[in-house]
Amino acid sequence: MIDVTTDAERSIRTITLDRPDARNALTVGGLESLDTAIADAEEAVIYLTGNGPAFSAGADLETVGGLDGDPERAEAFARLGQRVARTIDESTAITVAGIDGPALGGGLELALACDVRVGTPDSSYGEPGVTFGLFGAWGGTVRLPRVLGEGNALEFALSGRTVDAEDALRMGLISRIEAEPRVVADELLENAHDALPVLKRRIRDDDERATQERREAQAFGRLVEAHADDIDALLE
Structure with a gap:
């Protein structure tokens, strides 16, 4: 479900969301594995990506359905997603999201927790949960206005619309469009590794x-x- 590879020589950890048949939707176990993979990283850069046609569709709907409408269990699931996003946010490594295909709901929220977001020309972004009465609750309502500004965040979230890579770049959801997003992670590694976390902390x-x-x-x-x-x- 979560595949981790490490290039110790270059000091980069690649974490791949690996449920392609489910568009890399995240279960409780998947979130816990992702949290561990981020927290254990000692590399200078973490590259987070998805296997298959999507970056991540967010929360696994079968998992959400299995909550049986219990608000306490639902809150616990939301807090788990928030914890993972916070682990990404607070990592001493520089986190780069390489997004190909859809990044939706919780998948987008995990990308928002990363320091740098790079999309392919085929990437897309949305918070569609509002169309069936939900919304992403993995820190998105906190991070989205920081990234887009309050007005754009409200329009984007309330509409439930999905935007393509060009619109995402214009809005500031991503910082670059690259056919191979990994090149941005490699570029960061050309810099002094000890300066990267310092600059991250100061900007944040x-x-x-x-x-x-x-x-x-x-x-x-x-x-x-x-x-x-x-x-x-x-x-x-």
Whole structure:
């Protein structure tokens, strides 16, 4: 259900959602396996992708149906999805979602938790749950307005519409369109690996500005110390 491969030499972990016959929909077991695969990563970059014709259709509908309308069990399932998205969000690795085919509902929400989202020309994006009385509850209502802005997030979520790669790029759901999204993960690995998580933390810092600026300066100082020889080499 979750396939993990590691290139230790290049310091990249590839995590593949591997239920192609179910469009990589996620069950409880799938979510728990994904959480472990992210949390255990020691590589500089994690590349999250899907096997087959979809990135992920989100929550497995049979799993949702098996909740039997029990609000407490439904809430527990939502909290599990939120936990996985938070693990992705807070990972020290840089997380790159390589999206081919549909990323829908919870699948889109897991992609939103990644630091970088890259789609193929055939990728598509949507929160269709509202059309049958549900909505994605794996942190999407928090992250979607941060990415799109409140107005665009409301229109996108309330309409239940699906957008193609070009519209997703225009809206800011993805940052690039590539035939092979993995190339973006490889590009990141060309940079200093210790600088990547520092820059991620500083950009994601939501504290008040003076505190952010102090942390930014301190982090810069530590990196200058760590890369003094590299800086000298540039000056030669």
